[in-house]
Amino acid sequence: MKVKLNVNGQQREVEVEPRKTLLDTLREDFLLVGSHVGCEHGVCGACTVLLDGEPSRSCLMFAVQADGYEITTIEGLAPAPGELSVVQDAFCEMHGLQCGYCTPGMVLTAHALLNHNDTPSREDIVEAISGNICRCTGYGQIVEAVEFAADRLRKANAPKQGVLEAAETNTSHGGRK
Amino acid sequence: MSSSRLPLKFVASNRRVREDRRFVAGQGHYVADVALDGVLHVAMVPSQHPAARIVSIDVSAAMKMPGVHYALTGEELAKATNPLMNGLDTPNVRRFPLAVGQVRYAGEWVVAVAAESRAQAEDAAEKVRIKYEPLPYVIDPEEALDPSSPPVHPEHGSNVLMDKTFVWGDVEKHFAESPRHLSFRVVWGRSSTVPIETFGVVVKWDPWREILDVWASIQMPKYPDQIARALRIPANDVRVHHDVDVGGAFGVKRGIKHTIVAAHLARLLGRPVRLIEDRLDNMRAGDAHGPDRTFDVEIAFNDDGIVKSMKMRALDNAGAYAGRAPFQLGKPIGAIVGPYKIQSVQYRAISVTSNKAAQEAVRGFGQSPTNYAIEAAIDKVAAAVGLDRIEVRRRNFIRSEEFPYLIPSGTRYDSGDYHTVVAKVLAHADYEGLKRERDALRAAGLCAGIGISACLEPSGGNSAFEPLLNEKNKTSTWMDSCRINVDGVGSITATIHTSSSGQGHETLAATVIGEVLGVNPDLIRIVRPDSLNSLPSNAPVGSRMAIMLGGAAFHAANKLKAKMMRLAAHQFGCSEKDVVYEGGVVSHPASKKKLDWAELVNIAHRNFHLLPEGMEPGLEVAHVMQVPTGTKLPENGRVQMYPCHSFEFHLVLLAFDPQVGKPEIKRYVIGHDCGVVINPGIVKGMTIGGIAHGIGAALLEEFVYDSEGQMVAQSFMDYLLPSSHEVPEVEIVHHCTPSPFTVFGQKGAGESGYMGAPAAISGAINDAVASFGISFSKLPIRIAAISDAIAAAQESKAKVQK
Numbered sequence: 001m002k003v004k005l006n007v008n009g010q011q012r013e014v015e016v017e018p019r020k021t022l023l024d025t026l027r028e029d030f031l032l033v034g035s036h037v038g039c040e041h042g043v044c045g046a047c048t049v050l051l052d053g054e055p056s057r058s059c060l061m062f063a064v065q066a067d068g069y070e071i072t073t074i075e076g077l078a079p080a081p082g083e084l085s086v087v088q089d090a091f092c093e094m095h096g097l098q099c100g101y102c103t104p105g106m107v108l109t110a111h112a113l114l115n116h117n118d119t120p121s122r123e124d125i126v127e128a129i130s131g132n133i134c135r136c137t138g139y140g141q142i143v144e145a146v147e148f149a150a151d152r153l154r155k156a157n158a159p160k161q162g163v164l165e166a167a168e169t170n171t172s173h174g175g176r177k
Numbered sequence: 178m179s180s181s182r183l184p185l186k187f188v189a190s191n192r193r194v195r196e197d198r199r200f201v202a203g204q205g206h207y208v209a210d211v212a213l214d215g216v217l218h219v220a221m222v223p224s225q226h227p228a229a230r231i232v233s234i235d236v237s238a239a240m241k242m243p244g245v246h247y248a249l250t251g252e253e254l255a256k257a258t259n260p261l262m263n264g265l266d267t268p269n270v271r272r273f274p275l276a277v278g279q280v281r282y283a284g285e286w287v288v289a290v291a292a293e294s295r296a297q298a299e300d301a302a303e304k305v306r307i308k309y310e311p312l313p314y315v316i317d318p319e320e321a322l323d324p325s326s327p328p329v330h331p332e333h334g335s336n337v338l339m340d341k342t343f344v345w346g347d348v349e350k351h352f353a354e355s356p357r358h359l360s361f362r363v364v365w366g367r368s369s370t371v372p373i374e375t376f377g378v379v380v381k382w383d384p385w386r387e388i389l390d391v392w393a394s395i396q397m398p399k400y401p402d403q404i405a406r407a408l409r410i411p412a413n414d415v416r417v418h419h420d421v422d423v424g425g426a427f428g429v430k431r432g433i434k435h436t437i438v439a440a441h442l443a444r445l446l447g448r449p450v451r452l453i454e455d456r457l458d459n460m461r462a463g464d465a466h467g468p469d470r471t472f473d474v475e476i477a478f479n480d481d482g483i484v485k486s487m488k489m490r491a492l493d494n495a496g497a498y499a500g501r502a503p504f505q506l507g508k509p510i511g512a513i514v515g516p517y518k519i520q521s522v523q524y525r526a527i528s529v530t531s532n533k534a535a536q537e538a539v540r541g542f543g544q545s546p547t548n549y550a551i552e553a554a555i556d557k558v559a560a561a562v563g564l565d566r567i568e569v570r571r572r573n574f575i576r577s578e579e580f581p582y583l584i585p586s587g588t589r590y591d592s593g594d595y596h597t598v599v600a601k602v603l604a605h606a607d608y609e610g611l612k613r614e615r616d617a618l619r620a621a622g623l624c625a626g627i628g629i630s631a632c633l634e635p636s637g638g639n640s641a642f643e644p645l646l647n648e649k650n651k652t653s654t655w656m657d658s659c660r661i662n663v664d665g666v667g668s669i670t671a672t673i674h675t676s677s678s679g680q681g682h683e684t685l686a687a688t689v690i691g692e693v694l695g696v697n698p699d700l701i702r703i704v705r706p707d708s709l710n711s712l713p714s715n716a717p718v719g720s721r722m723a724i725m726l727g728g729a730a731f732h733a734a735n736k737l738k739a740k741m742m743r744l745a746a747h748q749f750g751c752s753e754k755d756v757v758y759e760g761g762v763v764s765h766p767a768s769k770k771k772l773d774w775a776e777l778v779n780i781a782h783r784n785f786h787l788l789p790e791g792m793e794p795g796l797e798v799a800h801v802m803q804v805p806t807g808t809k810l811p812e813n814g815r816v817q818m819y820p821c822h823s824f825e826f827h828l829v830l831l832a833f834d835p836q837v838g839k840p841e842i843k844r845y846v847i848g849h850d851c852g853v854v855i856n857p858g859i860v861k862g863m864t865i866g867g868i869a870h871g872i873g874a875a876l877l878e879e880f881v882y883d884s885e886g887q888m889v890a891q892s893f894m895d896y897l898l899p900s901s902h903e904v905p906e907v908e909i910v911h912h913c914t915p916s917p918f919t920v921f922g923q924k925g926a927g928e929s930g931y932m933g934a935p936a937a938i939s940g941a942i943n944d945a946v947a948s949f950g951i952s953f954s955k956l957p958i959r960i961a962a963i964s965d966a967i968a969a970a971q972e973s974k975a976k977v978q979k
Contacts, residue, residue, distance in 0.1 A: 019296070033210040034203020036424070038373040039456045043893035046373050074203030088201040092193055095858035098866065099679030100200025101374045101424030107201055126901045133893075135373055135425050136679050138865035138930070139901040141858070 008076030045132030048105030074104035096145030098136030220298035224280035227886025244297035251275030284461030345585035346521025351486035355477035367469035374424025377453035396426035423678035467539030505543030507642030511818020552936035587815025628941025636925020638719015674711035693734035720925030827937035838964030871934020
């Protein structure tokens with residue numbers, strides 16, 4: 001059957017079997033392969049996408065159910081080719097990843113958290129990412145990356161004397177070369 | 178060999194990991210992302226029985242299903258291929274990708290169905306009709322060891338794959354001399370590293386060029402060779418693409434059987450074929466389980482807690498096929514005494530087949546289970562003599578001035594300073610304060626305990642356990658390599674010859690080459706040629722790449738530097754000894770002459786007439802590196818196993834409600850010494866990630882089989898992986914004792930954290946429940962087991978009081 005999906009700001013139409021998951025549709029029909037297949041039973045979070053800004057398991061949902069939502073995949077986050085969002089850059093700065101397989105889901109989940117809460121506590125971050133399993137990092141540098149991103153976003157949005165500081169942070173890529 | 182005494186510019190500095198950029202953007206290139214026109218998808222028909230004779234297979238209904246191209250049976254595949262490689266000398270334990278004649282575990286693949294889509298292949302797989310005649314089966318390793326048990330491979334005659342006893346030193350004399358002995362059993366339950374990406378492979382056969390292209394989520398030494406041998410084709414017909422990003426591996430990504438099924442179908446059907454495990458395939462039949470091991474340990478010691486000798490019997494349940502399981506009993510021989518001065522050891526290593534899924538290599542290759550057994554022994558010695566557990570460890574540690582230190586089984590430990598690492602951790606953690614915190618938690622009605630482990634991570638992996646356990650195997654090299662080319666414009670490109678699974682090898686190679694050449698590593702391109710363009714490599718196993726790829730890159734860069742210096746000296750008309758290389762410029766201080774990078778490149782690429790006699794034009798160098806210290810085959814059951822030995826010391830405080838039994842880790846401190854760290858961010862991630870794996874193995878993860886021989890933990894609802902809630906904030910205390918055997922003094926870190934976390938967590942739980950007079954001797958220690966054991970202890974105490 002035919003379904004219209006709003007993916008990363010674009011309206012796209014596709015013919016799918018009713019049993020096809022949103023995940024398989026994103027990967028196979030739209031070639032958005034940044035959403036990953038991990039467990040296909042809703043535990044690991046590798047397939048996480050944002051539906052109207054909220055993290056959702058694209059493996060637990062049929063494509064036909066996604067009609068009417070604004071779907072954001074990892075491919076929709078980078079502001080321009082080769083340019084990273086603040087959260088993506090923070091994951092690089094803190095090395096909040098290794099193999100990269102859970103990373104798109106983690107980054108999207110972090111984006112959703114920071115959209116709601118720009119001063120998350122460690123507990124807030126741990127809770128937010130607890131539905132995304134990472135087998136490489138033990139989560140330590142992921143939590144640090146989200147804390148770092150929150151700090152940068154706060155500074156970027158800070159008025160008056162905060163502005164200079166924020167501009168500096170945004171251009172220097174933090175402490176590493 | 179350690180030649181870098183100069184201050185380091187890039188090595189050990191906090192640089193970004195170059196691979197991260199593509200991953201955070203969702204631009205990794207994983208095997209499931211390989212999209213080939215006309216590709217067919219494979220689904221498997223699994224065995225329902227732990228053991229059964231295959232009476233008949235009827236694929237006719239399946240073949241009529243929409244989109245189906247083929248249904249392949251084991252018998253047909255076996256006629257066209259050779260059995261998969263078997264590391265031991267057990268020719269009658271044959272392994273084919275699909276069961277032939279008999280199934281040997283529940284879930285084992287029997288028929289492979291190829292169709293236009295995975296969904297169609299799965300639909301058709303349900304229509305395959307197989308008649309079985311159930312056979313007796315065996316799940317328990319002690320039963321399997323009993324000669325009357327049903328043999329998993331009747332042609333082999335028994336379930337014993339290997340039963341070897343080594344005696345290193347005068348064990349009986351030391352036992353007789355020691356005033357105190359104790360013995361115990363501990364069990365390491367079957368778990369694994371379970372990457373979030375399952376194994377997958379995509380294969381394309383080109384009959385006109387006679388090339389088999391393979392894209393795979395692979396981490397396996399000699400993968401192209403094994404494919405060629407099994408398919409009976411020349412190895413230069415096999416082209417494995419190493420530029421596939423692997424979504425986590427930790428030892429287990431070795432889908433040779435998957436590859437042979439897909440490759441055979443691709444050749445048969447003339448279409449590309451893709452076989453990507455779903456989670457159920459992966460858990461049940463991916464043949465990627467880890468060690469499943471029972472240790473019986475006897476310790477001889479004195480009243481001061483000094484351990485003199487140890488007898489260890491390790492019985493491992495390999496599952497239905499040999500795989501790498503027996504060798505995982507061999508690697509720990511290289512650190513069989515841990516960080517302790519135990520003078521003699523008797524080690525009996527037994528590997529048995531059973532009707533469980535086959536094992537594969539898992540992070541540490543058997544070392545973490547062995548460390549758990551050794552550390553349990555030290556805790557028990559401390560309890561027996563009434564001394565602090567840390568004090569007993571200190572008394573038995575090898576001292577820093579005693580390195581290099583020869584252990585009884587033939588390995589010389591390179592370096593270490595265990596006492597200092599422990600002192601630093603205790604100071605950082607405020608050990609006395611930590612004990613007070615534990616006591617306060619206890620006073621508040623909780624069970625609280627402190628856990629300790631001190632252990633080694635052998636690194637720089639070679640395969641010395643192969644000739645040690647199989648006399649017919651004469652392997653004495655486990656090389657790795659790097660090639661560097663400077664193009665005609667002066668840009669540097671270097672190669673690595675394996676796929677990677679998040680270890681940051683591109684960053685590693687660029688950092689090392691940049692360091693040696695004095696060039697910004699960010700300007701160095703790193704590429705991964707396919708296997709036909711590769712130099713020999715043995716893949717990122719055995720915590721080896723910092724040592725082996727780092728070493729190969731270092732030596733190659735030095736060859737390049739030497740060539741540029743010789744080239745410049747020839748222009749200056751002086752000896753090579755009189756020129757100085759710095760940051761890509763070669764100068765002759767005496768004459769103040771200088772040639773910069775662009776000039777040297779220009780001469781090498783365009784001015785043959787200016788080259789010294791015998792020098793090849795261009796600037797291309799390669800280095801194939803032998804494992805440091807790996808010079809000899811085993812002698813008298815002794816061998817130098819791995820070259821380097823990283824040290825880690827874990828200190829854990831945890832607490833739980835006695836009625837609930839759910840441990841909460843309150844504090845986790847690890848002291849870590851892996852010599853010179855090349856990239857701090859990478860090593861930190863490895864260590865915390867390894868601790869997370871250790872928490873899983875200690876508390877949560879197990880491939881449980883029921884008495885019917887069925888695996889009952891087949892999904893992530895039953896096989897529990899640690900989430901961000903279960904892994905605490907980890908505090909790392911660094912120490913650096915350089916290795917004398919490596920180019921920068923580096924040691925391995927790829928298995929760090931996992932080496933000692935299970936032992937430390939188990940020790941903490943046993944400390945927490947000691948007041949009930951109970952202890953746990955089997956991992957994982959599940960929540961239910963804790964609360965049940967406490968309830969039972971309280972009940973029996975109440976009965977006694979009545």
